[in-house]
Structure formats: structure tokens, C-alpha cells
Amino acid sequence: MLKRLAIGFCCWLGSLTLYAQNGVLVFQSDFGLKDGAVSAMKGVALGVSTNLHLVDLTHDIPAFNIWEAAYRLLQTAPYYPKGTVFVSVCDPGVGTERKSVVLLTKTGHYFVTPDNGTLTLIAEKMGVQEVRQINEAINRLKSSEESYTFHGRDVYAYTAARLAARAISFEQVGKKLPASVTKITYQKPTLEKGLLKGNIPILDVQYGNIWTNIPKDLINQLGAKTGDRLQVEIFNETEKVFSEKIQLVNTFGEAATGENVAYFNSLLNFSVAVNMGNFAEKYHVSSGPSWRIEIKK
Incomplete structure (x- = not known):
């Protein structure tokens, strides 16, 4: 009986990792499309695997508006299948001590983003299964170590692509954090x-x-x-x-x-x-x- 329970538990854990394997990678940012920033992120992702399916959520988040980034994720993410990986980059604190994380929700979706409030509504709606901090010693675009202002390209797009393409497991993202995220306060209904x-x-x-x-x-x-x-x-x-x-x-x-x-x-x-x-x-x-x-x- 105990052996059967152990096997079932291992299968359940394995299924959480498999959620990242549908190859769909969704991008959101406040970069706009007037320059090559978004294209650079997609180039990094395709450099990991040309088999990835890249989708744009929006790149018209008003500059520095973390709250709107949080809402657009909530508005869109539930319509994507389990295993989809989202990259959201609205990061006025880029290069500071805010954490770079990957959230696995209870619905089996992954969110790669700075932990600056962007995950407020997703955590409430889809639940927090596990949070891991990105280990930049492993999960960072090679030769980008001296770049401090484009983590969307160097850290988030790269890590998300590796996760979606099965180049790394969720556990290989980095160390496990408490199952909570930074939240923005607002009037609930x-x-x-x-x-x-x-x-x-x-x-x-x-x-x-x-x-x-x-x-x-x-x-x-x-x-x-x-x-x-x-x-x-x-x-x-x-x-x-x-x-x-x-x-x-x-x-x-x-x-x-x-x-x-x-x-x-x-x-x-x-x-x-x-x-x-x-x-x-x-x-x-x-x-x-x-x-x-x-x-x-």
C-alpha cells in the first residue's frame, strides 16, 4: 500500500514538471514595438529552440504600470492550456534587489517575471503551487553578465524558453521560495x-x-x-x-x-x-x- 502511494506521489510530482512541456511561450511587456526589444527576446527564445510556439499577449502595457501587467495576465492566462509558460516584463526596478522568479500555479501554468506585484491577481485566481527564484548563474544568456538593464532578454526570455523547451525542469530554475508572491493592495469585491x-x-x-x-x-x-x-x-x-x-x-x-x-x-x-x-x-x-x-x- 505504501509503495503504491509513493508511486502515485512521484507520478503527481512528475505531472507538474510535464506541464511545462507544451512548448507554448507567451510574451508580455511594456516595451512597445517601436524598437527591437521584443524581437530580441524572441530571438533569445528561438536560440534555445526553434520548435517553440511564440505568442504575444501585449507589449502595450503603459510604461512602468505593474498593475496593468498583472491584470492583463489575469485576463488572458486562463484561456491557455496547462504547461504554457508566460514571460511578463514590466520591471521599473530592473537590476535592483527585487527577485526574479518563476511561479507554478495550481492550474499548471508558469509565469516568469520579476516579483514586483505582477503576480498579484494570478496568484489569487489560479493559486500558488510553488515559487522558485531564478538562478542566474545557470539560467542567464551567455555573455550577458555585464548587462544590468535588459533582464527581459537576458534572464526572463532565456529561462522561460529553456523551461518551455524542456531544456530544464522547474526544479532547475533555482531554489524554492515560500509559496507566496509580492502583492499590490486593492479593493476586493x-x-x-x-x-x-x-x-x-x-x-x-x-x-x-x-x-x-x-x-x-x-x-x-x-x-x-x-x-x-x-x-x-x-x-x-x-x-x-x-x-x-x-x-x-x-x-x-x-x-x-x-x-x-x-x-x-x-x-x-x-x-x-x-x-x-x-x-x-x-x-x-x-x-x-x-x-x-x-x-x-
């Missing part, structure tokens, strides 16, 4: 005494819609339904920047052009928009950890 509170983590940037982290089931618990007019207030820290009753709709076609509406976005989270307009610009609303929303019937 709560419902108490008829008042819903949440965060505005991101804008639907193409249209200026306001996306919140309040899921549809909390709106249901509030007792709100399509057609109801809800009192919506938006704050930046303690400053109230918007207050109005807004109708909850299923589609934008239910509202007149220029009318404020509430709806559920593609993630089934509560959102606010101006039909055929730009809510963020009209009301000077932005997003991030300091932005929050309150909703009442």
Missing part, C-alpha cells in the same frame, strides 16, 4: 448591507468603458436585474468623481446614443459605458489600485 464595493482594475481602452472586478453573481445577490437603475459612484482614493443612477442592460442596443449604461463585460464583471461614447474621457475616470466603485439599488 464585497457586498454588505446592500452596498457593493469593488475596484476598477482596467479600462476597455479601445472604447473607454469602465471594467470592474465585481462579478455578476454579486450583482445578483444585490437583487439587481436587467432594466433596474443602479446608483453608481466612482472614487479615486477618497475623491468622488462620478455619481449617477444608471440602467443595467444586456446590450448597448437597448440604450440611446450617448446614454450611460451598466452591463456585464466578456468576463461577466460589472462594467459602465457611454453608448457610442467614451466614459473614461467624459468623466475623467481611470483605473488601477486606487480606483474603486460603489453600487446600490
Whole structure:
């Protein structure tokens, strides 16, 4: 019996390592595409293995905006299969003492990034199975030791490619760390005494819609339904920047052009928009950890 349990445990451990072997490598950064930085990272990855499947999540994270990098990972990663390796480089502290890590989630996904808050939402949503610190003595592009400002190329892309291509196991990334990551504080969705509170983590940037982290089931618990007019207030820290009753709709076609509406976005989270307009610009609303929303019937 004990032998059978031991074999099962070893197989389970082995399956965690195998998750890294699907060969898919997803890149995210705040580099933009105006120069060769992203191409250089991909070149490093292909230098490890030309069999890797390279995918871009986005390279339009606003410069130094760690929070938005965290959200874009959350928005995208759950749709990729187990074993996918993500590289996220939004690293204003490059070259400093912040740790370079690889997170293995309980869902079997890998994230290669500085531990600077980028993993806040992924850790909460997908769970922390294990965290390892990248050993740069082994997992660093050769002849890059004197470069201190492009860890995305020299450390993260190289390590991620080696992991995705099976050149190293997860254990060979580096030493095991406590199963936690650096987190950014923000307003989590709560419902108490008829008042819903949440965060505005991101804008639907193409249209200026306001996306919140309040899921549809909390709106249901509030007792709100399509057609109801809800009192919506938006704050930046303690400053109230918007207050109005807004109708909850299923589609934008239910509202007149220029009318404020509430709806559920593609993630089934509560959102606010101006039909055929730009809510963020009209009301000077932005997003991030300091932005929050309150909703009442």
C-alpha cells in the first residue's frame, strides 16, 4: 500500500514538471514595438529552440504600470492550456534587489517575471503551487553578465524558453521560495448591507468603458436585474468623481446614443459605458489600485 502511494506521489510530482512541456511561450511587456526589444527576446527564445510556439499577449502595457501587467495576465492566462509558460516584463526596478522568479500555479501554468506585484491577481485566481527564484548563474544568456538593464532578454526570455523547451525542469530554475508572491493592495469585491464595493482594475481602452472586478453573481445577490437603475459612484482614493443612477442592460442596443449604461463585460464583471461614447474621457475616470466603485439599488 505504501509503495503504491509513493508511486502515485512521484507520478503527481512528475505531472507538474510535464506541464511545462507544451512548448507554448507567451510574451508580455511594456516595451512597445517601436524598437527591437521584443524581437530580441524572441530571438533569445528561438536560440534555445526553434520548435517553440511564440505568442504575444501585449507589449502595450503603459510604461512602468505593474498593475496593468498583472491584470492583463489575469485576463488572458486562463484561456491557455496547462504547461504554457508566460514571460511578463514590466520591471521599473530592473537590476535592483527585487527577485526574479518563476511561479507554478495550481492550474499548471508558469509565469516568469520579476516579483514586483505582477503576480498579484494570478496568484489569487489560479493559486500558488510553488515559487522558485531564478538562478542566474545557470539560467542567464551567455555573455550577458555585464548587462544590468535588459533582464527581459537576458534572464526572463532565456529561462522561460529553456523551461518551455524542456531544456530544464522547474526544479532547475533555482531554489524554492515560500509559496507566496509580492502583492499590490486593492479593493476586493464585497457586498454588505446592500452596498457593493469593488475596484476598477482596467479600462476597455479601445472604447473607454469602465471594467470592474465585481462579478455578476454579486450583482445578483444585490437583487439587481436587467432594466433596474443602479446608483453608481466612482472614487479615486477618497475623491468622488462620478455619481449617477444608471440602467443595467444586456446590450448597448437597448440604450440611446450617448446614454450611460451598466452591463456585464466578456468576463461577466460589472462594467459602465457611454453608448457610442467614451466614459473614461467624459468623466475623467481611470483605473488601477486606487480606483474603486460603489453600487446600490
